[in-house]
Amino acid sequence: MAELFIQAWHRHHPGAPVHVFSAYEINAQPCSHCGHCKTENACIYHDLDALDAALRSADVLVIAAPVYVLGFPAPFKSILDRMQRYFEEKFTLKNPAPIPKRKEAVFLTAYGADSEDGVTFMREQLRISFRLMNARLAALVAVPNTDTIPPDFERLRRDFEELAHNLLAGEPK
Numbered sequence: 001m002a003e004l005f006i007q008a009w010h011r012h013h014p015g016a017p018v019h020v021f022s023a024y025e026i027n028a029q030p031c032s033h034c035g036h037c038k039t040e041n042a043c044i045y046h047d048l049d050a051l052d053a054a055l056r057s058a059d060v061l062v063i064a065a066p067v068y069v070l071g072f073p074a075p076f077k078s079i080l081d082r083m084q085r086y087f088e089e090k091f092t093l094k095n096p097a098p099i100p101k102r103k104e105a106v107f108l109t110a111y112g113a114d115s116e117d118g119v120t121f122m123r124e125q126l127r128i129s130f131r132l133m134n135a136r137l138a139a140l141v142a143v144p145n146t147d148t149i150p151p152d153f154e155r156l157r158r159d160f161e162e163l164a165h166n167l168l169a170g171e172p173k
């Protein structure tokens with residue numbers, strides 16, 4: 001799904017840079033609530049520094065993750081937990097906008113069964129984290145039943161064309 005979305009994005013926003021981060025490759029240290037970010041505008045770990053820089057400059061944030069045990073796969077959940085530094089920056093260090101640039105967000109997901117419970121929960125997790133990332137969920141594309149029905153990639157291609165076309169439609173190119 002991520003690859004199809006990126007292809008559609010390039011077609012509609014030629015030249016716009018795309019930065020891809022793999023939660024599995026980064027394998028971020030989990031937040032341990034050490035308290036460092038309550039006193040310093042920083043994390044004790046530096047494995048998310050590149051992601052932090054990208055979050056500050058991005059116009060669009062796309063999250064692509066399958067449903068694992070009704071939630072995000074563990075390496076991605078670690079990244080969400082590490083957004084705690086922005087929570088502390090906002091509420092303890094009193095910087096009202098830790099990530100100043102507003103961005104549109106898209107959530108792409110797939111799940112094996114036909115229950116939407118995982119997606120509902122993940123959407124709530126994103127709602128909390130997006131406030132800290134200054135992101136607004138503009139679209140959610142979910143492919144259900146992947147245990148039994150192959151995804152309709154042609155339909156996804158069409159949906160992503162429309163989505164990529166509409167994202168940032170009101171913004172100057």
Ligand SMILES: Cc1cc2nc3c(=O)[nH]c(=O)nc-3n(C[C@H](O)[C@H](O)[C@H](O)COP(=O)(O)O)c2cc1C
Nearest residue numbers: 066067068069070071110111112113114118146147
């Ligand atoms: C560890 C694990 C946990 C899963 N948990 C769920 C689940 O709670 N609900 C569900 O509908 N599917 C679940 N699935 C099925 C996946 O969501 C589904 O196979 C999805 O298409 C996997 O995408 P991927 O191939 O990108 O990992 C799980 C799969 C794995 C490997």
